[in-house]
Amino acid sequence: MSTYLEAYGHRLRPGYPLSSPSPATFGDCARPARLPSVCRVIEVRDLTKTYPGGSREAVAGLSFTARPGRVTGFLGPNGAGKTTTLRLLLGLTRPTAGEALIDGCPYARLKEPLRRVGALLESGGAHPGRSARDHLRWLARTHGISAARVAQVLRLAGLAEVADRRVAGFSLGMRQRLGLAAALLGDPPVLLLDEPGNGLDAAGLRSLRETLRKLAAEGRTVLVSSHLMAEMALTADQLVVIARGRLLADASVREFTGAKGPGALEEAFLRLTGGE
Ligand SMILES: Nc1ncnc2c1ncn2[C@@H]1O[C@H](COP(=O)(O)OP(=O)(O)OP(=O)(O)O)[C@@H](O)[C@H]1O
DSSP states (O other): OHHHHHHHTTTOOTTSOOSOSOHHHHHTTOOOSSOOGGGOOEEEEEEEEOOTTOSSOSEEEEEEEEOTTEEEEEEOSTTSSHHHHHHHHTTSSOOSEEEEEETTBOGGGOSSHHHHEEEEOOSOOSOTTSBHHHHHHHHHHHTTOOHHHHHHHHHHTTOGGGTTSBGGGOOHHHHHHHHHHHHHTTOOSEEEEESTTTTOOHHHHHHHHHHHHHHHHTTOEEEEEOSOHHHHHHHOSEEEEEETTEEEEEEEHHHHHGGGOGGGHHHHHHHHTTTO
């Protein structure tokens, strides 16, 4: 599969005459009955963002592609522009220049976005007085998603046993799990996750790693930002490294760490970013 994706993944655009049952609606950013895996691509093209009053560009001419079937780790020192890039991809802030596309479309033009893109940006968002289950049921109802799927994502995120507890009593790690459960609710082919490992204990990190690997193995596109180098070395296939809004590297974990193995990622990262 990877050879096929590598050969065609970044060149195809929605609307291409693939074997999709309804390519016409696909070009319109509607979801075809079966989304061709080669089109689940996240594309950032010459993306630039200067915040009003900002002294420098938060994102500066950034270009990269995250492809299906892989976990793409999005790395960079504090303030590098990772969250800004993810917010641009989700249409939460406007680019100063360039494009941030999913399936060839800006997020705002995607039909049924919850079923197309699962996002975890921060661990807040759930009403503290609600239980995890009620929060997810409410989200599911507003997007026409079944209660059975709620139970499924609660299990996937390791929250089944605390599903009926109020979110107010949740630890940071439990809130992160709830955020991940919400991101998975629509069974989306594309996932954008901003530091999902924050606050997770060792068991939580392992389970997150296994979940992300599995999601990628199912052919989904997983873009995940993180400061946890050891985790990224074990989780990611591809690494996109930025600093001061600019691309420093876009390489496989193997290319990054060489023969030294996953333990060498932190060293390579610090060397590349000048230990910022
Ligand atoms: N709403 C905003 N208004 C003005 N400047 C902002 C805003 N959000 C972020 N910035 C600035 O943009 C730059 C990039 O920030 P961003 O949060 O995207 O980086 P990051 O790589 O996610 O950092 P971290 O790893 O610390 O979360 C920083 O200089 C930050 O101060």
